[in-house]
Amino acid sequence: MQTVYLKEHEGNAHNFVGTLSSAASAPWWSAFGSQSVHQGESCGQVKPFSLELPNCIDQLAATKPLARGADQVLGKGHITQFTIFPDDCKMSDDAQKLQTTMSLQSSLTDPQSRFEIGFSLPTICAKYPYTDQFYGLFSAYAPQISGRIMLPLNMTSDDEPIYVNAKQYHGIIRRRQSRAKAVLDHKLTKRRKPYMHESRHLHAMRRPRGCGGRFLNTKNSVDGNGKIGNEVHKTVGEQLQSSGSQSSEFLQSEVGTFNSSKETNGSSPNISGSEVTSMYSRGGLDSFSLNHLGSAVHSFADMIDGGRGMIIPTKWVAAAGNCCNLKV
Amino acid sequence: MMDNVGGSSSNIAENSGIIREQDRLLPIANVGKIMKQILPPNAKISKESKETMQECVSEFISFVTSEASEKCRKERRKTVNGDDICWALGSLGFDDYAEPLRRYLQRYREQELDRANNPPKRG
Numbered sequence: 001m002q003t004v005y006l007k008e009h010e011g012n013a014h015n016f017v018g019t020l021s022s023a024a025s026a027p028w029w030s031a032f033g034s035q036s037v038h039q040g041e042s043c044g045q046v047k048p049f050s051l052e053l054p055n056c057i058d059q060l061a062a063t064k065p066l067a068r069g070a071d072q073v074l075g076k077g078h079i080t081q082f083t084i085f086p087d088d089c090k091m092s093d094d095a096q097k098l099q100t101t102m103s104l105q106s107s108l109t110d111p112q113s114r115f116e117i118g119f120s121l122p123t124i125c126a127k128y129p130y131t132d133q134f135y136g137l138f139s140a141y142a143p144q145i146s147g148r149i150m151l152p153l154n155m156t157s158d159d160e161p162i163y164v165n166a167k168q169y170h171g172i173i174r175r176r177q178s179r180a181k182a183v184l185d186h187k188l189t190k191r192r193k194p195y196m197h198e199s200r201h202l203h204a205m206r207r208p209r210g211c212g213g214r215f216l217n218t219k220n221s222v223d224g225n226g227k228i229g230n231e232v233h234k235t236v237g238e239q240l241q242s243s244g245s246q247s248s249e250f251l252q253s254e255v256g257t258f259n260s261s262k263e264t265n266g267s268s269p270n271i272s273g274s275e276v277t278s279m280y281s282r283g284g285l286d287s288f289s290l291n292h293l294g295s296a297v298h299s300f301a302d303m304i305d306g307g308r309g310m311i312i313p314t315k316w317v318a319a320a321g322n323c324c325n326l327k328v
Numbered sequence: 329m330m331d332n333v334g335g336s337s338s339n340i341a342e343n344s345g346i347i348r349e350q351d352r353l354l355p356i357a358n359v360g361k362i363m364k365q366i367l368p369p370n371a372k373i374s375k376e377s378k379e380t381m382q383e384c385v386s387e388f389i390s391f392v393t394s395e396a397s398e399k400c401r402k403e404r405r406k407t408v409n410g411d412d413i414c415w416a417l418g419s420l421g422f423d424d425y426a427e428p429l430r431r432y433l434q435r436y437r438e439q440e441l442d443r444a445n446n447p448p449k450r451g
Contacts, residue, residue: 165420165421167419167420167421168420168421171391171394171395171420172391174394174398175387175390175391175394178390178394196350
């Protein structure tokens with residue numbers, strides 16, 4: 001019994017020095033008898049040394065620089081106390097148990113680290129449901145015999161691992177790096193521009209729009225005809241003012257009214273309305289005999305007949321309203 | 329690679345290294361027209377659908393072109409031609425698309441050859 005304990009302490013002494021020999025470590029792990037090969041691969045030399053340090057610190061409650069000297073003293077102390085007190089053996093057993101639990105935890109993390117290191121590990125059976133991503137991922141449209149490759153977890157926005165076509169893996173990784181580089185260089189503008197040219201946008205905002213928001217194309221010509229009618233109205237007014245007031249001219253204007261009322265053009269009602277308005281106002285100003293009043297009544301009757309025969313536009317109705325007001 | 333270098337230099341000259349939207353994406357009107365070809369005549373397509381499809385097709389073009397460009401880089405060539413695109417589609421697993429595109433490329437080259445041999449008459 002005493003000789004076995006002495007060997008264990010010698011192993012600890014080797015750990016303190018920092019040099020581990022295979023002959024010394026093999027019997028140490030074989031004493032526990034639980035997956036010695038796996039633990040040997042997973043645990044390095046630094047881990048048990050760091051694990052033992054807090055135990056020493058807990059025992060002595062000393063600072064880090066003093067811990068090294070304390071370790072040496074403890075090493076010697078363990079040897080001396082071992083021969084005298086058997087309780088120290090129990091404490092050393094607890095420390096070794098902690099080491100085994102830590103090594104088990106480190107062994108649990110090894111598969112994840114292997115997955116992280118080896119991106120190109122092929123896995124034929126997909127355990128997770130396949131989820132399509134909107135941006136940058138192209139799923140295979142046909143089943144592939146060669147299997148699928150899992151993308152690295154830290155690069156995906158989702159928490160679930162994504163399996164993609166093995167042929168497309170390198171392309172996807174390359175494209176992701178290109179996009180990340182573009183984002184880092186601030187070359188990509190994520191928000192979309194409503195328009196590309198300021199001047200074209202301003203021009204479009206100035207264009208007239210109809211009901212529903214569409215641009216006016218056919219109605220623009222109608223407005224143009226309206227303008228032409230206004231010009232004719234001005235011309236006719238000037239002619240009437242320049243000429244003298246004679247009954248023959250009134251008769252000619254009445255004939256003109258008949259001709260314009262018969263036509264079905266859009267501009268003709270505007271012309272006839274303006275002529276009637278100017279004639280009536282001129283008649284009121286001159287205040288001639290009954291013959292002129294009779295001619296005025298005739299013109300009004302002709303206007304009513306013309307209105308019934310045609311679809312009354314807005315301006316014609318306005319002209320009729322003006323005539324009624326003038327009478328009153 | 330040559331096209332990329334030219335594009336980046338022009339962008340640097342114009343907008344100090346900013347890739348404009350019209351340089352990165354296909355025109356949205358053309359995408360809408362192509363989508364409309366397969367739909368019934370009374371169907372309507374929302375703007376969100378066009379934008380989503382615009383992003384998808386633009387990324388697919390970059391994806392295939394990147395694969396072809398990588399092959400040209402390994403072979404130390406500067407020009408990406410139609411054969412490289414067909415090879416890239418096959419390499420990425422889009423075999424059903426590679427074969428029709430190869431036939432299209434062959435027919436296109438025949439037309440170009442006929443046009444070169446028989447130039448249009450100038451009258």
